[in-house]
Amino acid sequence: MGRELNVISGGNGGGSDACTYMWACAICDENERCQKDKEGHSRWLVAKRMERIEYKVLVMSNKGGVGKSTMTTNLAVSLALKGWHVGICDMDIHGPNIPKMVGAEGQKLKISTSGGIIPFQAYNLKIASMSFLLQNPDDPIIWRDAYKYEFINQLLGGVEWQDLNFLLIDLPPGTGNESVTTIDLLGNVSGAVIVTTPQEVALLDSRKSVTFCKDSEVPIIGIVENMSGLECPHCHQHIEVFRKGGGEASAHDMGVPFLGRIPLDPDVVTQSDAGEPFAMFYSDTPTAEAYHQIANQVEAFCKKSGSLLKVGPRPQHQH
Numbered sequence: 630m631g632r633e634l635n636v637i638s639g640g641n642g643g644g645s646d647a648c649t650y651m652w653a654c655a656i657c658d659e660n661e662r663c664q665k666d667k668e669g670h671s672r673w674l675v676a677k678r679m680e681r682i683e684y685k686v687l688v689m690s691n692k693g694g695v696g697k698s699t700m701t702t703n704l705a706v707s708l709a710l711k712g713w714h715v716g717i718c719d720m721d722i723h724g725p726n727i728p729k730m731v732g733a734e735g736q737k738l739k740i741s742t743s744g745g746i747i748p749f750q751a752y753n754l755k756i757a758s759m760s761f762l763l764q765n766p767d768d769p770i771i772w773r774d775a776y777k778y779e780f781i782n783q784l785l786g787g788v789e790w791q792d793l794n795f796l797l798i799d800l801p802p803g804t805g806n807e808s809v810t811t812i813d814l815l816g817n818v819s820g821a822v823i824v825t826t827p828q829e830v831a832l833l834d835s836r837k838s839v840t841f842c843k844d845s846e847v848p849i850i851g852i853v854e855n856m857s858g859l860e861c862p863h864c865h866q867h868i869e870v871f872r873k874g875g876g877e878a879s880a881h882d883m884g885v886p887f888l889g890r891i892p893l894d895p896d897v898v899t900q901s902d903a904g905e906p907f908a909m910f911y912s913d914t915p916t917a918e919a920y921h922q923i924a925n926q927v928e929a930f931c932k933k934s935g936s937l938l939k940v941g942p943r944p945q946h947q948h
């Protein structure tokens with residue numbers, strides 16, 4: 630099904646350059662007489678890819694390593710377990726770990742006969758990630774600024790998501806250019822989940838993410854406190870490894886909803902490394918329940934704010 634995609638189209642990212650997005654031309658409604666420049670075409674294409682997606686949810690953090698990709702994966706699995714059609718767009722171009730977390734490491738994306746990128750399917754999820762484009766996963770990822778822009782365009786505008794209820798977008802850590810460009814290209818989003826850890830410094834970090842969302846006019850679904858307390862697997866005592874309450878305190882402080890805590894659970898690491906999402910394989914444990922509860926809140930928030938669908942029938946719930 631389709632040939633392998635292993636190149637990112639060149640160019641200098643925006644401006645009034647000629648369009649080089651071959652797949653855009655293939656599906657362009659006006660390909661005979663199209664006058665769009667490269668930026669115009671990429672915006673048109675992203676809008677086209679997004680028009681059959683009901684809710685777009687950003688998952689973000691101000692720092693790497695707080696569990697943002699783990700949260701994205703388990704949130705996606707929880708929503709899929711509820712019967713929704715879910716996709717993950719791994720925009721974390723510096724550390725694209727989602728494929729490993731769903732056992733799709735080393736896979737390459739294919740392109741369809743109409744020139745679009747076919748997302749990888751795992752655990753009933755559609756997945757697209759920069760990691761699929763790498764020739765060798767051990768290669769260092771050195772992206773020139775213009776090249777980053779190309780990649781963001783390619784991932785947002787190239788992937789044939791088709792009908793989805795939820796698209797979760799795993800943003801790179803921080804509030805830099807990649808996130809700004811992504812949000813700008815996406816246009817309207819349903820909201821953002823901000824992931825943090827419980828230390829007091831988390832207050833400062835999540836404050837930056839909250840301010841970034843407010844400045845970018847992205848609705849905030851809420852803050853999640855990840856790695857919040859550990860039940861010792863030997864003595865079953867509760868240990869607050871990174872202290873507790875930073876996420877909740879910052880949510881309170883910034884006047885945004887607190888979505889809950891995910892404990893520091895060694896099985897989450899084991900499952901992530903094995904490519905078997907925790908919330909699916911251990912669905913009835915307290916840690917998975919915490920993911921499911923957050924998924925419920927994300928779902929409720931999105932439904933309340935309304936569908937972003939532009940065309941076509943509403944994707945059917947699977948059961």
Ligand code: ADP
Binds near residue numbers: 695724
């Ligand atoms: P980020 O996307 O913020 O860089 P990751 O999701 O890649 O962070 O997680 C970093 C590491 O922390 C991974 O090894 C992951 O398995 C682990 N991790 C994430 N959440 C938890 C948790 N609740 N309990 C234990 N380990 C976790």
